[in-house]
Amino acid sequence: MEVRKSTNKAEESDVIVIGCGLSGLTAAYEIFKIEPNTNLCLLEAKDRLGGRTLTHEIDIGDGQKAKFDLGGQWVASSQPDILEILEELNIETYPQFIDGTKVMQVGHNNVIRTYQSDIPSLGSFWGVIELQLFIWKAERLxxxxxxxDPYSWDQAQEYDAMTMDHGNVC
Ligand SMILES: Cc1cc2nc3c(=O)[nH]c(=O)nc-3n(C[C@H](O)[C@H](O)[C@H](O)COP(=O)(O)OP(=O)(O)OC[C@H]3O[C@@H](n4cnc5c(N)ncnc54)[C@H](O)[C@@H]3O)c2cc1C
Known part of the structure; x- marks a missing residue:
């Protein structure tokens, strides 16, 4: 597949894919597999592809750099479609390294905590209750x-415009 940046607004395309996160890129890839001669136009609002997946190279000292995922990075057996496409594209997966002490920075005041278990403790009994209430509420919604047709829901516009930062959803 030939990929090029276009600034020609008058160009004609067979299919226009809006948004180049994993969904848009997968849609374009699936169309390309069926009909390689399709004149596909991928429109992306940002200056990069990938959407909510983002890998950054960070200086880790001694002149060395390492790649860190700042967005989506884990896959599990509950995601058969993405696992299938990873295999098809020969993209390697490996188990998450979880041995040793983990360091986590949380909250607005950037508290740094360490923990030994596989997943961090929620800190308090009430934290666990609150999380479970949130899960029930999210499942109910x-x-x-x-x-x-998600937009047929009468509160769709309101919730679609909401970020995690809006606070009290529950
Ligand atoms: C910090 C973080 C960690 C995550 N970790 C995981 C994980 O470990 N495992 C997992 O499975 N998932 C994870 N996710 C979720 C996963 O990254 C997303 O579900 C997935 O990337 C969404 O892909 P998408 O293409 O549907 O949407 P997006 O990635 O949001 O892509 C949509 C794209 O469309 C563009 N766009 C929107 N509107 C327009 C417009 N009008 N015109 C042009 N372009 C437009 C946006 O700029 C964006 O690039 C994580 C997400 C975040 C933020």
Whole structure:
């Protein structure tokens, strides 16, 4: 597949894919597999591809650099579609390294905590209760939404415009 940047607004395309995160790129890839001669136009608002996946090279001292994922990075057996495409594209996966002491920076005041368990403790019994209440609420809301037509839900616009920073969703 030939990929090039275009500034020609008048160019004609067979298919226009809007958004070049994993969904848009996968859609374009699937179309390309079916019909390689399709004149595909991928429109992306940002100056990079990948959407919510983002890998940054960070200086780790001694003149060395390492790659860190700042967005999506883990896959699990509950994600058969993405596992299938990774295999098809020969993209390697490896188990998450979880031995030893982990360091986590959380909250607005950037508190740094360490822990030994596989996943961090939520700190308090009430934290666990709050998380479970949030999960129940999210599952209840998800049941009201049609996967085929999510915008038919009467609160779709309100929730779609909401970020995690909006705070009190529960
Ligand atoms: C910090 C973080 C960690 C995560 N960790 C994981 C993980 O470990 N495992 C996992 O499975 N998932 C993880 N996710 C979620 C995963 O990254 C996303 O579900 C996935 O990347 C979403 O892909 P998408 O293409 O659907 O949407 P996006 O990645 O959001 O892509 C949408 C793209 O469309 C563009 N766009 C939007 N509107 C327009 C427009 N009008 N015109 C042109 N372009 C437009 C946006 O700029 C963006 O590039 C994580 C997400 C984050 C933020």
């Amino acid at each position: 998800a049941k009201q939404i049609s996967i085929e």
